[in-house]
Amino acid sequence: QKEVEQNSGPLSVPEGAIASLNCTYSDRGSQSFFWYRQYSGKSPELIMSIYSNGDKEDGRFTAQLNKASQYVSLLIRDSQPSDSATYLCAVNMWEWGGSNYKLTFGKGTLLTVNP
Amino acid sequence: ETGVTQSPTHLIKTRGQQVTLRCSSQSGHNTVSWYQQALGQGPQFIFQYYREEENGRGNFPPRFSGLQFPNYSSELNVNALELDDSALYLCASSRVLRDGYTFGSGTRLTVV
Numbered sequence: 001q002k003e004v005e006q007n008s009g010p011l012s013v014p015e016g017a018i019a020s021l022n023c024t025y026s027d028r029g030s031q032s033f034f035w036y037r038q039y040s041g042k043s044p045e046l047i048m049s050i051y052s053n054g055d056k057e058d059g060r061f062t063a064q065l066n067k068a069s070q071y072v073s074l075l076i077r078d079s080q081p082s083d084s085a086t087y088l089c090a091v092n093m094w095e096w097g098g099s100n101y102k103l104t105f106g107k108g109t110l111l112t113v114n115p
Numbered sequence: 116e117t118g119v120t121q122s123p124t125h126l127i128k129t130r131g132q133q134v135t136l137r138c139s140s141q142s143g144h145n146t147v148s149w150y151q152q153a154l155g156q157g158p159q160f161i162f163q164y165y166r167e168e169e170n171g172r173g174n175f176p177p178r179f180s181g182l183q184f185p186n187y188s189s190e191l192n193v194n195a196l197e198l199d200d201s202a203l204y205l206c207a208s209s210r211v212l213r214d215g216y217t218f219g220s221g222t223r224l225t226v227v
Contacts, residue, residue, distance in 0.1 A: 004157075034215045043205055043218040044158065051213070088157055092213065100170045103148065103207070103216055105157035 002027045002093045006106035015115050019076040023089030023106055026070070032092035032101075033065055035074045038108065039085045048074060079113040086110050119144075119219035121206050127225045133194045136222045138206030140187040147189040148216060149181060150205040158205055164189060193224075201226045 007022040021035075032051055036044035050056045050063040050072065062075040072091075076083055086108040092101045120139045128134050140147050146165045150158035160173035164183035178194040187208070193200060203223050207216035 032213045032215065036218075043203075043221045046215050046217065049215050090215075092215075095171050100146075100163065100165060101213075102160055102163065102171050102173075104160065105150075107155075107157045 002104060004089055004091050004104050004106040006087075006089050006109050008109075010110040010112060012112045012114060013079050015079060015081060015113055017079050017113075019079045019083065019111055019113070021074040021076075021087050021089075021109050021111070023072045023074075023091075024070055025072070025089075025091045025093075025104075027091065027093045028067075028070060030067075030091045030093050033063070033072045034090040034092075034103075035061075035063060035072075036088040036090060036105075037085045038088055044088055076111075079111075081113045081115050084111060084113050119206055119208050119217050121204075121219035121222050123222060124220065125223045125225075127227060128196050130196055130198060130226055132196050133192065134196060134224065136191040136193075136204050136206075136224070138189045138191070138208075138219055140189065140206075140208035141210075141217050144208035144210045144217070145187055146209045147183055147187065148207045148209075149189070149191045150207065151175075151200075152203040152205060152221075154202075161191065196226045198226050200224065 003026045035048040038044045048063040064073045088108045089106040148163040149161040152158045163171040183189045206219045209216045
């Protein structure tokens, strides 16, 4: 069973701090990795994608990928109360029994940013 | 460019009934996937369609079935509804799978 695991939450940080969210995945052949943000009662929204080892920055968000360790992380700098949401790690995994990729999600980490 | 739209937004059904949920993919997206998200859990993959053919399925029983139409819109059908089917059902579309998926706003299904 191919899996995506996220660090157990909830995570609470003060406004202005750095929030660090972690994720590991089981399929060593995975090539595409995503972070989605999901506000309560809403659908997931794609905020970051990363395909190569290293860091990728977009505004206050930085995604980090280490394929050798099968590890993906998301850093949120200068956290704001509006960042309070569940963050879902998702990995595109090839289904050898099927014929295409399947996007597999972790359970998500609930982040609360306190004013 | 229109996004992914789902209908209805909310639905209440009785155990044993059948339900059909609908999804219109984002323009130019030929792959559509359906997910079930229970409260407090991550989305669980139900199945995926590419150019009207199912090309991937998760661990869901056959009473979960689907269709994709030539305009790439899609339906999810669930027969013999059970209480545990109560969840948020998400449709997601993609043009290039490597680039990720765009999600619709979801259908909240309650089975009583």
